[in-house]
Amino acid sequence: MARRKKLKNSSLLQVLIGVVILAFITVIGGNLDSDLLDKLQQDVQTDSLENVQDDTTSISSNNAETKVDGNLVVDFIDVGQGDSILIRQGEHAMLIDGGTSECKDDLLSFLKSEGIEKFDYIVGTHPHEDHIGSLDDVVNEYDFDTILFPKVTTTTNTFENLVNAVNSKGKKFTTPLSGTEYTLGDATFKILAPSSDSYQSLNNYSIVIKLTYGNNSFIFTGDAESLSETEILNSFDDLSADVLKLGHHGSTTSTSMKFLNAVSPKYAVVSVGKDNSYNHPTKTTMDKIKDKGIPLYRTDEQGTIECVSDGENITFNVEPGSYNYMGE
Ligand SMILES: [Zn+2]
Known part of the structure; x- marks a missing residue:
């Protein structure tokens, strides 16, 4: 008073x-x-x-x-059926996921050829093998400041290998909270998910990230399904982004129409293996992207896709791919 x-x-x-x-x-x-x-x-x-x-x-x-000097470079690395995304801004680097264990040699040689020396952040979106399979090798090979991982454990060898690799570096997983913002050089990224303590599907533990550089933005979804997308829609007002990495390799479990409408991407990317046994991507998801006329880039057709933002415009090193699908 x-x-x-x-x-x-x-x-x-x-x-x-x-x-x-x-x-x-x-x-x-x-x-x-x-x-x-x-x-x-x-x-x-x-x-x-x-x-x-x-x-x-x-x-x-x-x-x-919003006024940035330099580029943000995003590589959607062709790791077969899985995810691995390298993001660089100036001297700063971040790796989201590390593909399957079979892609180890390809992944490490790609990182070497790109001149990566250390990572500010390594992100394991969730503990499935197609995302963390070679992440232990990356951890063994490279110094890093922070490794982000959701608060969930599994009993697989893949997961144990990653935990052991992180421990042997004297590091611990950082569990990111939904809404937290981090800095990567002149870029920032915000954690959109997960926001609940437990989920039935491991996919929904996926760390979902919105990265902003100048006036450009990207959403990286891991394998988050429509349940997580709904939580994100309920928690964040501005989900618009220039580039959407489609959730769960273009499966029907993800890219709900409401989420797609909220993000309203100019470009979509799907990380998917050629002739994969999961029948990804699906007709349901491909039709949504095609009907909206969103150019789609896919690792099974274009290989590793490099995308550069100068803070205003985004360019890709390849032409868009098809809307072909494997499953319904
Ligand atoms: Zn996956």
């Missing part, structure tokens, strides 16, 4: 500060997401000047992110 009275007495000062802040918002508002803007404007209209000041600080850094 005392604070409110004091603020009322200094209402002229408050109006003046409000005008300055609103002018600031108007100048930089074009680069803000509307939620943050709403929140700021709401704060300006209330007495909570302290919050406004806090938020403007984060806005300034957010605004700076």
Whole structure:
């Protein structure tokens, strides 16, 4: 009550500060997401000047992110039936998943040929073999700062190999919380999933990431299924992204229409093995992408796909692939 009275007495000062802040918002508002803007404007209209000041600080850094110098390079590595994605920004590197154990030699030689020396982040989206199969070899071979892994364990040799490799490096898994933001050079990425403590399907433990570089953004889904997509839709307002890595290799379990509409990608990528035994990708998913006219890049047709963002535009090193499917 005392604070409110004091603020009322200094209402002229408050109006003046409000005008300055609103002018600031108007100048930089074009680069803000509307939620943050709403929140700021709401704060300006209330007495909570302290919050406004806090938020403007984060806005300034957010605004700076939209002006980037250099490139973000994303490689969707052809690891057969599985996922492995290398992301680089300047000297900073991150690997999301490491394919099956069979792809070890191909994966390591690709990382070597790209001149990778260490990783800021290694991410194991979930403990299935087609995602962490060669991740233990990457861990053994490379120094890294942080390894992100969901809070779930399995009894497979693959998983044990990864745990042993991480332990032998004197490191521990970091369990990312939904909503947490990390920095990769001038890029930032936010954890969209998982947000629940337990799931029936291991796929839904998948760490889902939205990466932003300047005005470009990417969503990497691991094998998250529609249940996780629904949780993401319920938790985050702005899911729009330029590039969507389709969930679960284009299976029917993922890429629900609501999620696809919310992301509304300009480009889609599917990491899938040629003549795989899982019948991925499926007609259901391919039809959704085709009907929306979204160019689709696929590792079974294009091999390793390199995608470069300068913060404004995204270019691919290959032409888009077909909408051919294996299963229904
Ligand atoms: Zn998978």
